[in-house]
Structures are given as structure tokens and as C-alpha cells.
Amino acid sequence: MYPDQAQYTSGQSGNIVIELETREDKILELVVGFYKLEQQVAEETLRISTKNGLRQIVHIPLFAEDTQWAGYGVKATLFCDKIAVSTAYTSYDIADHWSRAPRYGFLSDFRTEESGDFRDVESMNKFHLNVIQFYDWMYRHDDLVPKQDEFIDPMGRTMSYKVVREKVSAVHDKGMAAMAYGAVYASLKDFLQTRPEWGLYNRRGEPFQLIDLFYIMDITPDSPWTDHIVEQFRQAVIAGFDGIHMDQYGFPKKAIRRVGGREEMLDLAECYPALIDRASSAVKEIKAGAGVIFNNVGNYPISKTASSDQEALYIEVWPPVVRLRELKGLIDNARSLDPDKPIILSAYLPSFYPKAGNDKEWAENGALLTIASIFASGGYHLLLGENNGLLTMPYYPDYAVMRTEFAVEVRRYYDFIVRFGTLIHNAQLEDVSYTYTAGVNTEITFEGSVPFAPNGDIDSVWTIIKRMPGYQILQLINLVGLEDDYWEHGKKQRPEPQTGVVCNLLIEQPIECIYTASPDDGNQEVCFLDYEVVPHGQGLAARFTLPSLRVWTMVVVKFSEV
Incomplete structure (x- = not known):
């Protein structure tokens, strides 16, 4: 049993989807109860005629009310001759915007072979993931929207822009927002070589770069790169996205920019707030409800960025934050900086990395504790995505696939935070x-x-x-x-x-x-x-x-x- 969308808005209709399979012909009674926190608020009863071995799908209209944000639990019990023979549970929530409860997920596979296949989106819906980061969907980091349907991305993957558009439409159909990944200061090498004054440099006069592929650009408000990348973000929203996941790499923290033949030392922490605000304003001009999420890598520089115009405070967790209680410390600190913004931790689980060869149950035991620690502390966790996938590292295509038995457990955890979200993630806490x-x-x-x-x-x-x-x-x-x-x-x-x-x-x-x-x-x-x-x-x-x-x-x- 699961809702037909990841999240609903006030006044929107929807259904709980119940899949039934029986071993004999029977007339059964299905009783579906709806709960708001601890109180039952509605009940539906219907009679079902089943056939031996035939799978049926039953749709039950949602209990809905006009609300800014509320979560609901659903219990469905199947009775045969007045004896309960099967029970299933799920949850759903109603909110005026996804940022009330940003259950962040990911998509990273946009190959041509994915065309028309939306099982990845359907799987994310069952975990109630309501805002999806499209990771490395773009043609280049300095030229986001592809000009043709098939292209090769900077990491050498053959991609389909047609598939990207299909996935955006599919997540919208499930009540999810689609966020376009965009690095705030990454260009490819050839882009910088033709515009050297747009880059950032170290004390030896060398351009800052990552794996000799991504080069770090000047994000000061008066830099031509800033104009360029904000326009790229606008074009992504015009193309159909609902906002931008603004990434950085956590370095450099200070760098040299070249202006009018002279060099200036730049503190990047001072530049991010203006860039976030400008990007947010640009995408909101294109689409009502659009927004941005900025990546505070290793919690840097959240003290500067927390008050900026963004939908959530997002932290990519790295050592020296290594203990469970330190995850809560990140959440508590972020909440103290802006109590009204939800907090998302991107905490990858390398114990699941496919090539590591670790025992699955060993990895799962640790994962539940990490998920529980983040949720109970009042945060959200960017972890899950396409095809029961689970992130193992910052390059999302290296995700692992959860065992079916573990996915059932994790679904309960997400059901839980949806039903009780107003008690777990409330800004008044x-x-x-x-x-x-x-x-x-x-x-x-x-x-x-x-x-x-x-x-x-x-x-x-x-x-x-x-x-x-x-x-x-x-x-x-x-x-x-x-x-x-x-x-x-x-x-x-x-x-x-x-x-x-x-x-x-x-x-x-x-x-x-x-x-x-x-x-x-x-x-x-x-x-x-x-x-x-x-x-x-x-x-x-x-x-x-x-x-x-x-x-x-x-x-x-x-x-x-x-």
C-alpha cells in the first residue's frame, strides 16, 4: 500500500493504492482507517470480489483537509468472514510547498535506454521522496542545457536529454519537485583557457581545479562568471526544473582573482550569500515556487549562508564529523542559525559501496542507526533515490541497491517521518x-x-x-x-x-x-x-x-x- 503521490497540496485529490493478491475466489471486506498523529479521522469500507491468483489494484480516495502542513497514517485491514487476514500501512502528507518537509532524493541515470521507463520514479514515490536532485544531468558544468538529445557528459557517460525531460515530467506527475544540479563555480578547462580572467588562482599563479577537469571560477558579484552561471540556472528552470541544487567543492576558501591587470585576494565565504540570493531571485522570476538549495560542504560556510534565500539548509557531511552525536550537532547548529529552515544532511554510506565487498547486513545495521540519528535530531537525509538506490559517495552513479528486506525496513522509517513529521521536524521544537x-x-x-x-x-x-x-x-x-x-x-x-x-x-x-x-x-x-x-x-x-x-x-x- 502506498499513496499515488509523494506529497499533496491543500485541495488536491489523490488516492491510496492497494495491491491485493489472493489464492482463492472470495468476497472480502477491506477497511481503511486514516489517522492524524494518534487520532483516527476517517474510515472507508468496501467489499471486494477476488479471483484465485489474480492481482488487483484498489484505489481509496485520500482523507484531505485544508492545511499548511500535516501528516497522516493509513491502515488497511482485509477481512475474510470477519477475520482479519492481512494488514498494510502507509503514510502521506499535505503541504503548501515541498520545503515544509524536504525528503530529498536523487536521479543520476539518463541513458537512452531509460526512455519510457519510470520504475525509478515509482520506487522513489513509495519512500515519499518529494524533491529530487537530477545529478549530472547537464551537457557541461559551464553550459547546462543540452542542445541535442544525445550527448556525452564530462565524465564520459552517453546521456539523453530526452530522458532528462521525461524524468522531470514523471517526477512532477508524482507530486515531486525536480532540482537541477549546478556547480556554482565549475567550468571545464577549455572554457577557462579562453577566459583566464574569469578564474581563481593560488599563490603560485595556478588555477584552482579538481582532477584537472573542473576549474574554479570567480563568484564575486561583479564577475562575468557570476552573470554567466546565474543565466545558466535561469535556463535550467525555463527548461522545466523547479530550482537549482547549487554545489561547491568546499575549496578554495580563499583565492586570488584577476581584475584589470591586478590581483585581489578573495574570501569566498563572503561571496556565497549574494550568489545564493541572486540565483534564488532569478529562478523565482521564471517560476512561482521555484527555489535553490546550496551545499555547505563539511558545514562550510553555513554561518554565512544560513540567512540567504534558500529552501533548506543543506550540509554535505565529511570528517572530522564522524560520530552519530556529531550529526545532531550539525543539525542543532544549523537550526540555531535559522530555526525556520529545514535541515538536510547529505551523509553518504561507503559501507554499501558495491566494490567494497562488505557484508550487506553489517552495512544495514549501521545505516539504520545513522538514519534514526538524523531523523530523531530533526533533520532530513539525502540518501535514497532511483531503483531503491542508496548513496555511497559524492559521485551519485556509484549508488548501491538495497536488498528487498532492508528496503521494507527503510520504507517504515520514511512512513514514520511523514506521519509524525509535525512532531519530529517542527520549527517550534x-x-x-x-x-x-x-x-x-x-x-x-x-x-x-x-x-x-x-x-x-x-x-x-x-x-x-x-x-x-x-x-x-x-x-x-x-x-x-x-x-x-x-x-x-x-x-x-x-x-x-x-x-x-x-x-x-x-x-x-x-x-x-x-x-x-x-x-x-x-x-x-x-x-x-x-x-x-x-x-x-x-x-x-x-x-x-x-x-x-x-x-x-x-x-x-x-x-x-x-
């Missing part, structure tokens, strides 16, 4: 992890056999505590039994499940209910918790027992309206 639990903090305490603390250490349960009006939210990530906490690494085993853990939570406001949910739960059900009110040193506490904690569990404390 305040992180109180270091002031509410562990050490001298007794607002939230845990009784178990392992430490519960906000430090993210192995052999503990990592407590990420957040609050916003009406809610207190506990994100619990299990790190017990792991050999290390490196996010790039695989893990020999999953964390050791924790059971029988008792939580005592200071009642600061009247409580309406407490419930838990977890993407590790195959049933994807909300579990309401019974609690007793007990004395606390500073008043009264709600005392309750947590269900089994495998990798990631969310505890939601919903307060009564006063």
Missing part, C-alpha cells in the same frame, strides 16, 4: 535534552539496566528531549551493545533490545495522553501508555513503562489545553 534528563536533571528519569543520557555514548540509550506548545517529545535511540558510534561504519549487530524500562516524568502541565510509536514496529501502530501519578521531589510525576526499544522509539506527551 526546543531542544531541552541537556536540561531535562541525566545528571542533576530530574524532570525525566529512567529506571533500567543501562544509562539513559543525552550524550549519545555507546552502551547507553541516547535521549533527545524536545518540547513545543502542547507537547513534550522524547526521542530514544538505542546504542547498547554497539562496537562503535561511527555513523559511516556498519555494525556487527543491531542494538540490544531494552525492555521493562520505567520512565518518571515531572508533570509540568495537565496531561491529555502519553503514547509511543516506532519505525521498528512492523505494525506501525500508536501505543497509548497507561501511567500512574506518583510523588516527585518537585511535585507530581507520571510513571509509565516503555514498550521494547529496538533502535528508535518516540514517546509523545500531549498536554491538555488549559
Whole structure:
């Protein structure tokens, strides 16, 4: 079961797609429930006549409402003679723009053989990926829109612009935005050779370059290159894209430009904000709702770029950020710079690299912890894309394909953040992890056999505590039994499940209910918790027992309206 689009807008119609296959002729009853957070908001029931071995597709209209952004869970149960014989789950969300919840994905294969084949887009839809980066779709980095249908790209791949256009149309049909990759200061060597004054140079007078293929250009506001590349971005949006993924390489940070026969030292961090704003303005003039995403490579220079006009704060993660808790540090820092922009981490998983020959389960164990850490910390993760693909390195065509069994698990994680996105990624959330639990903090305490603390250490349960009006939210990530906490690494085993853990939570406001949910739960059900009110040193506490904690569990404390 899955929605027919990755995301919907207010007032838009849509359907939940349910695939059925039976082994005999039967009259069955299908009951479909719709949930907004913990509350059921609608239900549909219909009778279905099935045939032995015949696959049927059933469409159920969405429950929809006028909203700026909201997520919904769907549960479909098939009954035979009033006995439940099969259950399936999915989620969907409604938003006024994809930047409310940018579940970033990728496409990188635009060969002629791909023409008319949209299985890659259909697979991304099932993960609710609603904004897609078209990686290396262009003719050249300094001349983006191809002039003919078939061409050879700078990396030697034979590509089809006809296929690029088809894929743009296909992602639009699925409610996804299409972002064109564009390097902000990369030209090919021959381009620079005919315009040497447009380039950037080191102290030896040599042009900055990458693998002797991509040459670094001058991005100051008055540079001819800036005029040129912004116009290239405009042309990409005119060609049908919804915005630009503005890439950089993280170097140089300072360089020499040549102006009127003299040399000037340039601090590139000072140039990016104006370039981002100019590119954003240029694409928005072409298409309403268009925008840009800028790549802060290794978090550089996010302190300068965070306030620029862009749809999200995007960080490509590199060492020395190597531990799980450091991913949260990147997200927390970015949120402090601009609380209203969503945060996307591009955190590649080299443990899946096809040529590395690693054990798949080893890589998968580590991947779930990385995904959980980013999501629970309030970030999004550029990881998934075409054909159940998963990024292993910054050259996207070297992606790996997930095993079917692992893809099912990962789909649950994406279902989870869609249904509960307004609790996980809400801009109003305040992180109180270091002031509410562990050490001298007794607002939230845990009784178990392992430490519960906000430090993210192995052999503990990592407590990420957040609050916003009406809610207190506990994100619990299990790190017990792991050999290390490196996010790039695989893990020999999953964390050791924790059971029988008792939580005592200071009642600061009247409580309406407490419930838990977890993407590790195959049933994807909300579990309401019974609690007793007990004395606390500073008043009264709600005392309750947590269900089994495998990798990631969310505890939601919903307060009564006063």
C-alpha cells in the first residue's frame, strides 16, 4: 500500500493504492482507517470480489483537509468472514510547498535506454521522496542545457536529454519537485583557457581545479562568471526544473582573482550569500515556487549562508564529523542559525559501496542507526533515490541497491517521518535534552539496566528531549551493545533490545495522553501508555513503562489545553 503521490497540496485529490493478491475466489471486506498523529479521522469500507491468483489494484480516495502542513497514517485491514487476514500501512502528507518537509532524493541515470521507463520514479514515490536532485544531468558544468538529445557528459557517460525531460515530467506527475544540479563555480578547462580572467588562482599563479577537469571560477558579484552561471540556472528552470541544487567543492576558501591587470585576494565565504540570493531571485522570476538549495560542504560556510534565500539548509557531511552525536550537532547548529529552515544532511554510506565487498547486513545495521540519528535530531537525509538506490559517495552513479528486506525496513522509517513529521521536524521544537534528563536533571528519569543520557555514548540509550506548545517529545535511540558510534561504519549487530524500562516524568502541565510509536514496529501502530501519578521531589510525576526499544522509539506527551 502506498499513496499515488509523494506529497499533496491543500485541495488536491489523490488516492491510496492497494495491491491485493489472493489464492482463492472470495468476497472480502477491506477497511481503511486514516489517522492524524494518534487520532483516527476517517474510515472507508468496501467489499471486494477476488479471483484465485489474480492481482488487483484498489484505489481509496485520500482523507484531505485544508492545511499548511500535516501528516497522516493509513491502515488497511482485509477481512475474510470477519477475520482479519492481512494488514498494510502507509503514510502521506499535505503541504503548501515541498520545503515544509524536504525528503530529498536523487536521479543520476539518463541513458537512452531509460526512455519510457519510470520504475525509478515509482520506487522513489513509495519512500515519499518529494524533491529530487537530477545529478549530472547537464551537457557541461559551464553550459547546462543540452542542445541535442544525445550527448556525452564530462565524465564520459552517453546521456539523453530526452530522458532528462521525461524524468522531470514523471517526477512532477508524482507530486515531486525536480532540482537541477549546478556547480556554482565549475567550468571545464577549455572554457577557462579562453577566459583566464574569469578564474581563481593560488599563490603560485595556478588555477584552482579538481582532477584537472573542473576549474574554479570567480563568484564575486561583479564577475562575468557570476552573470554567466546565474543565466545558466535561469535556463535550467525555463527548461522545466523547479530550482537549482547549487554545489561547491568546499575549496578554495580563499583565492586570488584577476581584475584589470591586478590581483585581489578573495574570501569566498563572503561571496556565497549574494550568489545564493541572486540565483534564488532569478529562478523565482521564471517560476512561482521555484527555489535553490546550496551545499555547505563539511558545514562550510553555513554561518554565512544560513540567512540567504534558500529552501533548506543543506550540509554535505565529511570528517572530522564522524560520530552519530556529531550529526545532531550539525543539525542543532544549523537550526540555531535559522530555526525556520529545514535541515538536510547529505551523509553518504561507503559501507554499501558495491566494490567494497562488505557484508550487506553489517552495512544495514549501521545505516539504520545513522538514519534514526538524523531523523530523531530533526533533520532530513539525502540518501535514497532511483531503483531503491542508496548513496555511497559524492559521485551519485556509484549508488548501491538495497536488498528487498532492508528496503521494507527503510520504507517504515520514511512512513514514520511523514506521519509524525509535525512532531519530529517542527520549527517550534526546543531542544531541552541537556536540561531535562541525566545528571542533576530530574524532570525525566529512567529506571533500567543501562544509562539513559543525552550524550549519545555507546552502551547507553541516547535521549533527545524536545518540547513545543502542547507537547513534550522524547526521542530514544538505542546504542547498547554497539562496537562503535561511527555513523559511516556498519555494525556487527543491531542494538540490544531494552525492555521493562520505567520512565518518571515531572508533570509540568495537565496531561491529555502519553503514547509511543516506532519505525521498528512492523505494525506501525500508536501505543497509548497507561501511567500512574506518583510523588516527585518537585511535585507530581507520571510513571509509565516503555514498550521494547529496538533502535528508535518516540514517546509523545500531549498536554491538555488549559
